[in-house]
Amino acid sequence: MSEKLIEGDGKAFLVLLLPISFLIIFLVSTWKILLAIIVLIIGFNLWQWYQWQQWSQRVNPIFHQMIRENQGRLTPMDLAIRGNFSGTMAKRYLDGKASEFGASLINSEDGGQSYYFITASILGNILDSSEPVKELPAQPVVKTARSLLAPPPPTPREEEPETESLPKPTHEQAKQSLEKQLVFGSLIQSELAKRLNVYSSTVYKRRNDPDFPEWSRSRDPDGIAWTFSEKAKEFFPLDKEG
Incomplete structure (x- = not known):
């Protein structure tokens, strides 16, 4: 009985050992190719990040001008129309700015979204309007x-003798x-x-x-x-x- 158990365990071990052996042989044979692929993927991602940063630097002046014009409220469509690029890029850009500056995301009745950025001048106007x-x-x-x-009519306290009245203009x-x-x-x-x-x-x-x-x-x-x-x-x- 014990011999059958030992024989079964040995077969199970061989079943696991064979795939591991093939994997080790594959990695040893192709590690240079795999390393090159990983380096290419990392380099491509870094290049995309660099390109996005350069594009964002060109869009920043448009973004700042529209914030001043629209009192801090901006939609992806507004930015896409002004900058002449896709709405997907505009939304990605605004998502990044909203995370950077802590902007509020407002959902409109038609299902669209607006980003509201609070500046010092806008905050002053809000505080001014909150005091009716x-x-x-x-x-x-x-x-x-x-x-x-004509001089203003005198009040009871201002009534004095005519000789001491103020001179007319x-x-x-x-x-x-x-x-x-x-x-x-x-x-x-x-x-x-x-x-x-x-x-x-x-x-x-x-x-x-x-x-x-x-x-x-x-x-x-x-x-x-x-x-x-x-x-x-x-x-x-x-x-x-x-």
Whole structure:
């Protein structure tokens, strides 16, 4: 009985030994070829990585410009159209940038994806829009000469003897004040919101809309259309009705 067991174990050992022997002989005979194949694969992968890094360096200026233009929000299609390359490459590039800068991935209603990169200027605008201002009465920018020349009515505390009243402004001073009111400068978001009698967040959401000038004109007390400058981050008047 024991002899049969020993004979069976010996046959099983031979069955395992033969494939191992053939494998060792194959490796000894072809190790140079296998090593060359491994070196070629590693070299090809390194070359592809180098090519991708060089391509990414050319795309970086386009990416930075679009981040400023689109307030940090970008889709693979936007980048592919601007850079004139495939959507697959654009998505791979944005995935890498999202991992590098910790961007947020937003799914739209139509099934697309948008990458949202937060910059210092965008964060400042978000914080500004998160503090709504109270509804204030519209303040006209231009005042008439009569209103400038007429002194304000005194309050009960300001009522004093006529001999101690403040001197009235001269004609030259009134003219200079009127000129200052007629020279329109730029306004920041909160200032324009007060002028249009809306919340600051409303101006922030609508400032890049194509119809923003007409919308602001309809709410401006003097019928002035306003436009937003991405470079200056301020609002400038376009014209004045009438």
